[in-house]
Amino acid sequence: MVRGRTRDGAAPPIPVEAIVVTQPDADRSALVLERAAIVQLCKHPQSIAEVSALLRVPVGVVRVLVGDLTTEGFVWVNLPLDPHADGTVDRGLLERVLAGLEAL
Amino acid sequence: MTWVVGPDHFDEREGAMPVKLVVCGGYGAGKTTFVGAISEIVPITTEAPITEVSVGTDEGAAATKVATTVALDFGRISLDSGLVLYLFGTPGQSRFRFAWDQVATGAIGAVILVDSRRIEDAFPSLDFCEARGIPFAVAVNRFDGLLVHDLAAVRAALALDGEIPVLGIDARSRADAKGTLIALDLHA
Numbered sequence: 247m248v249r250g251r252t253r254d255g256a257a258p259p260i261p262v263e264a265i266v267v268t269q270p271d272a273d274r275s276a277l278v279l280e281r282a283a284i285v286q287l288c289k290h291p292q293s294i295a296e297v298s299a300l301l302r303v304p305v306g307v308v309r310v311l312v313g314d315l316t317t318e319g320f321v322w323v324n325l326p327l328d329p330h331a332d333g334t335v336d337r338g339l340l341e342r343v344l345a346g347l348e349a350l
Numbered sequence: 351m352t353w354v355v356g357p358d359h360f361d362e363r364e365g366a367m368p369v370k371l372v373v374c375g376g377y378g379a380g381k382t383t384f385v386g387a388i389s390e391i392v393p394i395t396t397e398a399p400i401t402e403v404s405v406g407t408d409e410g411a412a413a414t415k416v417a418t419t420v421a422l423d424f425g426r427i428s429l430d431s432g433l434v435l436y437l438f439g440t441p442g443q444s445r446f447r448f449a450w451d452q453v454a455t456g457a458i459g460a461v462i463l464v465d466s467r468r469i470e471d472a473f474p475s476l477d478f479c480e481a482r483g484i485p486f487a488v489a490v491n492r493f494d495g496l497l498v499h500d501l502a503a504v505r506a507a508l509a510l511d512g513e514i515p516v517l518g519i520d521a522r523s524r525a526d527a528k529g530t531l532i533a534l535d536l537h538a
Contacts, residue, residue: 261456262424263436267365291365293436295424299394324365326456333483335458335538343369343458344535346429350388350528 260309262295265324272320280311285320366434371531372454374440374478375463376471380491380521381439382423384463388527389425389437440475450478459538460486461530463521466499469507476508487515487534489526513537 268288277285283301294312298305315321327339373381385393423439438453454460460479464472472488479486490504499507505516515533519526 259452261368261370262438262453263368263370263456265365265368265434293368293426293434295436295438296394296426322364324367326368326370329456329458335485339369340458340535340538342433343429343435344532346427346433346435347528347532347535349429350427 259306260294260312260323261326262298262305263293263326265291265293266297266312266321267291267324268321269319274320277320280307281315281320284308284311284315288321291324366428366432368434368436369429370436370438370457371534372438372440372457372460372484373463374450374454374460374475376465376468376475379463379465379471380493381463384461384489384491384519384521384527384530385423385425385437385439387522387524388427388531390428391426393423393425393439440478454478454482454484457484459534460484461534462486462488464488464490464504464508465493466490466504467493469499469504472508485534485538487517487530487537489517489519489521489530491521492518 266284266288268285268291270289272285274282274285280301280303284297287297287300292300294305294308297303297312298308301308303311312321312323316323327336329335373384375381382393423441425437427435427437429435438457440450440453460475462472462475462479476486478484488504488508488510490499490501501516501518505514510516515537517526517530517533519530521527
């Protein structure tokens, strides 16, 4: 399935919260098994963790499969915002999170 | 990395940007309950029945707990049309400590849940957050509706700086979970 890989070469592992989104115009007819299942599932965007739990595939395997599917143009991955160079979190992001929480 | 679509190119029509908080604390402190109280999905968790070994090493009232979290345990909150908050619980037992870094990397903050009957169980979580510079709030879970120690005593026992939020909560309460996350965000 992943040909022995649990890391995608030199790239850092995709975060467990990264959101996988299926590209609507990709021709998925040749995909099978877990690769097909990921592309089907992520028509509704899902995090790596959700893909792992819903398809019952280990996180490390999902990372490799999603990495391949991204390279091949079937999905893209929305990553979290990187912290600033000094390690602090972006103030605007914190304010957006606060507004969202207060509206719950 | 060609496969990465960074936030600079983020398009709200094409899936949300994720943001992550971790919920940590000792075994049986209420992490899964807390996540479940506020998550819009049933917390996705892999729970294995407690083993005979765990029964033998467990202490106190929490020994009556019949299952424990041994895998990724998380919930989701959609904050606005383009932002999704994920809450990840850290495995409570020390033999799963290796999983903490993977779960916590990139988190904008942490909630440390404390069982006031066993305050010392919070120290590994406290050490973890402090060592990695993760902003945190401390939430003392009221078991059976009462706190064994008052919040000042918890603050003193954990040697917490004055600006660190310490809240008394019921981990089953959505309002309390929301209040804890707001206090954490304001502190972060």
